[in-house]
Amino acid sequence: MMAAPETRQQYGDQGKGAERPGARQPGGLGQGAEQGPQQPEESNRDRVRRLLLVPLGFRFRRGTDATEARRSLDALADELGYMSDASLSALRGMLASKGEGSARCFWPEPATFRGFAEIVQPRPLEEVPALVRWFRSVEGPRAVEAGTLVETFLWFEKKKAPPLTPQARAMVTQRAQQNHRRLEVISDRRAREVRNDAQDLEWERWYRSTLARVEALVARVQREKQGQAVEQDRQGQAPQTDPAQDTTRTAEEITR
Incomplete structure (x- = not known):
């Protein structure tokens, strides 16, 4: 069986006066003394290993x-x-008792980690890989043109998946039309100096704030996509196929 990833080497008691390699001498460095190599900064991946994976200590199956x-x-x-x-x-x-197998010693499925992680600290929606890939594809500019950015974003928030089916797309479009109509009514009242309801004004602020948030996300991922395309062209590499345009892939593969 394969053991869990090893922890960093620990320096135990090596006898009186023994020191951990790289430790500073008492009183600081003397004149002419050479400073030992600095410890590399811990990566985010190593931080997760140290705080979560290594302490769990699960194993993989034979x-x-x-x-x-x-x-x-x-x-x-x-x-x-x-x-x-x-x-x-x-x-x-939360996961310490969630190992698989009769002895509860094997690594749980990634979905188990994701489920409990969502309970402890939900992932910011802008960082959900499926949403980023969706808005990075041709679907991002399409949503901008169709005026469905906010509604697509909210669909992701609720369903944890994009509106892939014709029925889902129709629901997103219908909701966008309703929201745009509500914005028009609020703007018309304001132009005619008719007082808007406080609830409508609060909703308008929320909607426009969410729209700006999603527009910034789409602009960022599209810039990254264009930058990668330029770099690939410079290096003479074939451009990667846009997942949303690749009809040979299933919806699950596009958004996974």
Whole structure:
């Protein structure tokens, strides 16, 4: 069986006067003394390993490829990197008893980690990979042109998935039309100096704030996409296929 990732090397008691490599001498560095190599800054992936994966200490089942096992834990650490130290510690406590197998000693499925992580500290919607990929594809500019940015964003927030089916797209479009009509009524009342209801004004502020938030997200991911295309062209690489335009891939593959 493959053990969980090893912790960093710990320096134990090496005898009286023994020191941890790289430690400073008492009184500081003397004249002419060379300063030891600085410890590299801890990466976000290593932070998740230290606070969550290593303490859990689960194992992979017999026969699991070592490279694939390491890759899966690295991907999990990257995915949970948005969480704070306190949240990772809380998540560790929740997952300690969630191991698989009769002895509860094997790694739970990634979905188990995601589910409990969502309870402890929900991931900012702008960082959800499926949403980023959706707005990064041709669907981002399409939503801008159709005026459905906010409604698509809210669909993601509720469903944790994009509006893929014709029925889902129709519902998003209908909701957008209703919201635009409400904005028009509020603006018309303001232009005619007719008092708007406080609830309508609060909703208008929320809607416009959310719209600005999503517009910024789409602009950012589209800039990143264009920058990568320029870099690939400079290096003579073939451009990557836009997932939303690749009809050979399933909806689950596009948004996974």
